[in-house]
Amino acid sequence: MADFAIGRSGRRFFAAPGRPLMLIVLVIAVVLIAAPLFKITLVTLAPDTIKAWGDVLWSRLSPNLFYKPLTNTLTIGASVAGGCVLIGGFLAWLVVMTDVPFRRTIAVLSTLPFMIPSFAAALAWGVLFRNDRIGGQVGFLEGLGFDIPNWLAWGMVPSLIVLITHYYSLTFTVIAAALATVNSDLVEAAQMAGAKRRKIFFGIILPVTLPAVIAGGSLSFAGGVSNFAVPALLGLPVRMQTLSTRIYGMMEVGQTARGYVIAILLVLISAFFLWLGNRLITGRRSYATITGKGGRAKRFDLGGLRWPLCALAIGVSVFSTIVPVLVLIASSFAPSSAALFSNWTLHYWMGESTPAIAQGLAGIAYNPDILSAIVITIGLGLCVAACGTVLGLLVSYSLVRAKRGVVPTVVSQLCFLPLFVPGIAFGAAYIALYGAPIGPFPALYGTFGLLVLAATAFLIPFAVQTGRAVIQQVSGDLEESAKLTGAGFLRRLTAITVPLSIRGLTAGALLVFVKIVRDLSLVVLLFTPTMPVLSVVAFRYASEGFAQFANAITVVILTISITVSLLANKLQAKSQPWLKN
Amino acid sequence: MKRLFQAAAFLAAGTLVLPAQADDMNMKSPEELLAGAKAEGQVVVYSFTSRIKKVEAAFEEAYPGIDLVGYDISSTEQITRLQAEHQAGVVNADVIYISDAPVVYDKLLGAGIVTPYVPPRVADRVPAAFKAPLLAQRLSTKVLMYNEEANPNGPPIDNLWALTTDAWKGRVVMVDPLQRGDYLDLMTEIVLQSDAMAEAYEAQFGKKIALSSGARNAGEQFIADLFANDLILVGSTDDVNAAVGKLGQSNPPLGFTSYSDRRDNAEEGWALQLANSVQPSPGIVFPAVIGIAEGAKNPAAARLVIDFLMGDESATGGAGFKPFYVPGDYATRTDITPHPDAVPLSEFAAWRVDPAKTAEIRADIADLVLTLQ
Numbered sequence: 016m017a018d019f020a021i022g023r024s025g026r027r028f029f030a031a032p033g034r035p036l037m038l039i040v041l042v043i044a045v046v047l048i049a050a051p052l053f054k055i056t057l058v059t060l061a062p063d064t065i066k067a068w069g070d071v072l073w074s075r076l077s078p079n080l081f082y083k084p085l086t087n088t089l090t091i092g093a094s095v096a097g098g099c100v101l102i103g104g105f106l107a108w109l110v111v112m113t114d115v116p117f118r119r120t121i122a123v124l125s126t127l128p129f130m131i132p133s134f135a136a137a138l139a140w141g142v143l144f145r146n147d148r149i150g151g152q153v154g155f156l157e158g159l160g161f162d163i164p165n166w167l168a169w170g171m172v173p174s175l176i177v178l179i180t181h182y183y184s185l186t187f188t189v190i191a192a193a194l195a196t197v198n199s200d201l202v203e204a205a206q207m208a209g210a211k212r213r214k215i216f217f218g219i220i221l222p223v224t225l226p227a228v229i230a231g232g233s234l235s236f237a238g239g240v241s242n243f244a245v246p247a248l249l250g251l252p253v254r255m256q257t258l259s260t261r262i263y264g265m266m267e268v269g270q271t272a273r274g275y276v277i278a279i280l281l282v283l284i285s286a287f288f289l290w291l292g293n294r295l296i297t298g299r300r301s302y303a304t305i306t307g308k309g310g311r312a313k314r315f316d317l318g319g320l321r322w323p324l325c326a327l328a329i330g331v332s333v334f335s336t337i338v339p340v341l342v343l344i345a346s347s348f349a350p351s352s353a354a355l356f357s358n359w360t361l362h363y364w365m366g367e368s369t370p371a372i373a374q375g376l377a378g379i380a381y382n383p384d385i386l387s388a389i390v391i392t393i394g395l396g397l398c399v400a401a402c403g404t405v406l407g408l409l410v411s412y413s414l415v416r417a418k419r420g421v422v423p424t425v426v427s428q429l430c431f432l433p434l435f436v437p438g439i440a441f442g443a444a445y446i447a448l449y450g451a452p453i454g455p456f457p458a459l460y461g462t463f464g465l466l467v468l469a470a471t472a473f474l475i476p477f478a479v480q481t482g483r484a485v486i487q488q489v490s491g492d493l494e495e496s497a498k499l500t501g502a503g504f505l506r507r508l509t510a511i512t513v514p515l516s517i518r519g520l521t522a523g524a525l526l527v528f529v530k531i532v533r534d535l536s537l538v539v540l541l542f543t544p545t546m547p548v549l550s551v552v553a554f555r556y557a558s559e560g561f562a563q564f565a566n567a568i569t570v571v572i573l574t575i576s577i578t579v580s581l582l583a584n585k586l587q588a589k590s591q592p593w594l595k596n
Numbered sequence: 597m598k599r600l601f602q603a604a605a606f607l608a609a610g611t612l613v614l615p616a617q618a619d620d621m622n623m624k625s626p627e628e629l630l631a632g633a634k635a636e637g638q639v640v641v642y643s644f645t646s647r648i649k650k651v652e653a654a655f656e657e658a659y660p661g662i663d664l665v666g667y668d669i670s671s672t673e674q675i676t677r678l679q680a681e682h683q684a685g686v687v688n689a690d691v692i693y694i695s696d697a698p699v700v701y702d703k704l705l706g707a708g709i710v711t712p713y714v715p716p717r718v719a720d721r722v723p724a725a726f727k728a729p730l731l732a733q734r735l736s737t738k739v740l741m742y743n744e745e746a747n748p749n750g751p752p753i754d755n756l757w758a759l760t761t762d763a764w765k766g767r768v769v770m771v772d773p774l775q776r777g778d779y780l781d782l783m784t785e786i787v788l789q790s791d792a793m794a795e796a797y798e799a800q801f802g803k804k805i806a807l808s809s810g811a812r813n814a815g816e817q818f819i820a821d822l823f824a825n826d827l828i829l830v831g832s833t834d835d836v837n838a839a840v841g842k843l844g845q846s847n848p849p850l851g852f853t854s855y856s857d858r859r860d861n862a863e864e865g866w867a868l869q870l871a872n873s874v875q876p877s878p879g880i881v882f883p884a885v886i887g888i889a890e891g892a893k894n895p896a897a898a899r900l901v902i903d904f905l906m907g908d909e910s911a912t913g914g915a916g917f918k919p920f921y922v923p924g925d926y927a928t929r930t931d932i933t934p935h936p937d938a939v940p941l942s943e944f945a946a947w948r949v950d951p952a953k954t955a956e957i958r959a960d961i962a963d964l965v966l967t968l969q
Contacts, residue, residue: 075963075967076963076966076967078967079966079967079968079969080966147839148828149769149828149830149835149839152838251772251831252828252829252830252831254829254969256969264774264775266676267672267673267676267775268672268676268774268775268962269672269675269676269679368649368653376649446680450680450683450684451683451684452684452685457684457685458683458684458685458686459684460680460681460683460684460686461680461681461684461686461688462686543677543681543688544642544667544669544677544688545640545667545688558831558832559831559832559834560831560832560834560835560838
C-alpha cells in the first residue's frame with residue numbers, strides 16, 4: 016500500500032502542469048551552470064591541491080599572486096564605475112533633460128561603443144599610443160614625433176580609458192531610461208516654488224535616478240573587474256596584473272590549482288559587488304514608485320553652453336567609436352603603425368606567405384588558421400544563438416507558468432548566476448569539469464561541443480531575458496484557447512508563441528550571436544590550436560607582435576559584430592523613451 | 597574454458613605483438629615509411645618554433661600528398677595542452693617538437709604522453725647523449741645579445757652583474773620566465789651556477805657578495821637585483837629582438853634571446869649579436885627535443901617528419917634542416933658542417949643545461965620569479 020501511495024504522489028508530482036518541463040530545465044541548468052562551478056571548488060579542496068589556497072592567500076607569493084592583482088582589479092572596477100557613471104550620466108542628462116542640438120545623434124552615438132569589443136579598443140590604443148618601451152613597432156603618435164610617456168602607453172591609465180569608453184554606453188542606457196521617467200510635475204512644482212537648478216538636481220533628479228545610477232555603476236564595475244583583454248594587452252607589458260590576467264597566466268603555465276583558486280575568489284568578489292549594488296537599489300525602490308501622469312518638463316536651457324556641450328558629447332562618442340574603428344582599419348593596411356597612412360598594402364588581407372613579413376604568415380585570405388577560425392567562430396555563434404534561444408524560451412516558459420516553489424526559484428537563480436561569473440573564471444570552471452572524461456562520457460576538451468556548451472551557459476541570462484520578454488508579450492488567452500482545443504506544449508510553442516514573437520526572438524538570438532563572436536575572456540582558456548576562434552587568434556597574434564594581422568582579424572570581428580547588432584536593433588525597434596518629445 | 601584460454605592467449609599475443617609492431621615501424625627507412633605515410637595523408641606537428649611554417653612548405657614539396665599541419669605553440673603551452681589533451685583522452689598531435697627538456701622528460705615522457713623515436717637513417721651520427729631519453733634535433737640557446745650597430749667594438753658590458761647597475765636600469769629586456777619555460781631554465785641555471793655568479797660579482801664590484809634577505813645564493817640575488825632594476829618583460833622573443841636589435845638606435849637595450857635569431861638580422865632590419873665574452877657566461881644552451889605523441893593517429897607520417905627534420909645526406913642537412921642551419925643553432929648530428937658565421941660550439945661560453953638538475957629546483961625558481969614581478 017505504501018508503495019502505491021508514493022507512486023501516486025510521485026505521479027501527481029510529475030503530472031502537475033509544466034512539471035516535467037521544469038525538471039528538464041532544472042537538469043540542464045545544473046549541468047551547464049551549477050556543476051562546473053561546484054567542480055572547480057571541489058578540485059581546489061582535493062588533498063594535493065588544497066595547498067594552493069595557502070599559496071594564494073597567505074604565503075610569500077600572495078602579494079604578487081593575489082593581493083596586488085586584487086588591488087588593481089578593484090581600482091579598475093571602482094574607476095570604471097565612476098567614470099562610466101560620470102560620462103554616461105552626463106550624456107544621458109544632455110539627451111533627456113536639455114535642449115542640446117543633435118540629441119538624436121548623440122543618443123545613437125552613445126549606444127555604439129558597446130558594440131565594439133573591448134580588445135578592439137585596446138588594440139587601437141596600442142596602434143596610436145604604443146611607445147618603444149617594449150620594442151617592436153611604435154605607435155602612430157610616436158611616429159609623428161611625440162614622446163609618449165610610459166604611463167600613457169601602458170598600464171592603468173590606458174586600461175581605464177579604454178574600459179570606460181567601452182562601458183559608458185551601458186550606464187548611458189540605464190540612466191537615460193531612468194531620467195525619462197522623472198516626473199515633470201515634480202520638476203515644475205519645484206521650479207514654481209523657486210527652487211534653483213542645483214536644488215532640483217540634488218533634491219529631485221538625483222534621488223529618482225539613483226537606483227539607475229547604482230545599477231549602471233555596479234554593472235560597469237563588474238564589467239571592469241572581469242575584463243581580461245584590456246589589462247592583458249595594455250597592462251602585462253608593464254607587469255600590471257589583474258585577477259583575470261593572473262588566472263590566465265596560471266592556467267597557461269599549468270599551475271591550474273592556483274588558477275582555480277584565483278578564479279573562485281574573482282567570482283566571489285564580482286558577485287559581492289553586484290549583490291551590493293542590488294541591495295542599495297532595493298533599499299531605495301520607494302523613489303521609483305512615484306508615478307503620475309505628468310507631461311514632459313520644459314528642457315533645461317543650456318544657453319551659451321549648447322554648442323560647446325554638444326561638441327563635447329560628440330567628441331567623446333567619436334573618440335570611443337569612430338576613431339578606434341578607423342585606426343584598426345588603417346592599421347590592417349599599414350606595414351608600420353608609426354606611419355599609419357603610408358605604404359598601404361593588401362598583404363595582411365590577401366598576401367601569400369613571404370618570409371620577409373611576419374615570419375611568413377600569409378594574409379587572411381590565404382591563411383588556413385584564420386580561415387578555419389572564421390568558419391568555427393561563425394558556426395559557434397550560430398549554434399550558441401540557436402541553443403541559447405531555445406533554452407531561454409524553455410526556461411522562461413517554465414518560469415512564467417510555475418511562479419512559486421523551490422524548483423522554479425533554483426532554476427531562475429541558476430540561470431542568472433552566469434551574470435556574476437567573469438568569463439575567464441567560467442572558462443576555468445568548464446575546464447575543471449569537462450577537461451576529463453565523466454563516467455562513460457568522453458572529455459570535451461578541445462571540441463566544438465565544449466565551446467557551444469560553455470558559451471550557451473555563459474549567455475543564458477541574456478537568452479532568458481529575451482524569452483521572458485517574448486512570452487509576456489504573447490497574450491495568455493491565445494495560449495489558453497489552444498490548450499482547450501487540446502494542443503500540446505510543443506504545438507502551442509511552435510504554432511503560437513514563436514510565430515507571434517519571431518522578431519523579438521531573432522533579435523535576441525542575434526545579440527547572443529554577437530556577444531559570443533566578439534567574446535575573448537570566456538574562450539581564451541577553452542581555445543585549442545585545433546579549434547581556433549577569431550578573437551583568440553587575434554589576441555595571440557597581438558601578443559606575438561603581429562599587430563597588423565591581429566588588427567585585420569579584429570576588423571572582421573567588428574564588421575560582423577556591428578552589422579548584426581544594428582540588424583538586431585532594427586528588428587527590436589528598441590523603445591527609447593528618452594527620445595520622445 | 598577453452599574459449600577463455602583462447603582469449604587469454606589472444607590477449608597475451610596482443611601485448612607481445614604491439615610493441616613489436618612499434619619497434620618494427622621504428623626500424624623502417626623513410627622509403628619504407630612513405631607508403632604508410634601517404635595512406636595517412638596528414639600529420640600534425642606541435643612545434644615550439646615558428647619555423648615550422650618553413651618546414652611545412654619544404655616537407656610538402658618533398659612528400660607531395662602528405663599534408664603537414666604545423667602549429668606554432670610555445671613549449672610551456674604545449675606541455676599544458678598536451679597534459680590536458682592526455683587527461684581528456686584526446687590525441688591531436690602526431691609529432692611533438694619542443695624545448696623545456698626538464699619538464700618534458702618529467703611530465704610528458706614520464707606520463708607516457710610522448711614516446712622517443714630516433715630515425716635509423718641518422719642514428720649512427722647522433723651522439724648517445726642526444727638520443728636519450730628523447731632525440732635532440734639541435735641545440736638552441738637563450739643568451740645575452742646586444743646591438744652591434746650601436747656597439748661596433750663588441751658587447752657594451754663584460755659581466756652579467758653590470759645589468760643590475762644604474763646604467764642598465766629599464767634597459768634589459770627578456771620574455772617573462774613564467775610564460776616561457778626556456779627563460780625559466782635560464783633563471784634556474786643562473787641559480788645552479790651560483791658559485792660562478794659569486795665570483796663574477798667580485799670581479800664586477802671588487803667585493804664579496806652580501807646576500808640580502810630572501811636570497812639564498814648569488815644566483816637568486818642576481819635575479820632579484822635584475823628584476824629590481826626595472827627589467828622589462830615582454831611576451832615573445834621577437835619583441836626582445838626588435839627592442840635590442842632594431843637598426844638606428846643610439847642607446848639600445850640588452851636582452852636575453854635566441855642566438856639563432858641573428859639569422860633574421862637582414863630580413864627584419866636588426867643588428868643582433870651574441871655577447872659571448874660576458875662573465876661568467878652569456879646564458880644557456882639546451883636541446884630542442886622531438887618525439888612522437890603516444891597514440892598518434894599518423895604514426896608513419898610522424899616518423900617521416902622527424903626523419904625529415906633531422907636533415908638529409910648533404911653537408912648542411914638539405915631542405916628539412918634548412919630552417920635550422922643558421923648561425924646560433926647547433927646540429928646534434930656530427931656530420932653536419934657547423935655554420936661558418938657562428939661561434940663554434942667549443943668556443944661558445946653558454947652553460948649547458950642539465951635537465952635533471954634543473955627539474956629539481958625549477959618550481960622554486962618559478963615561485964621566486966613570481967614574488968619579484
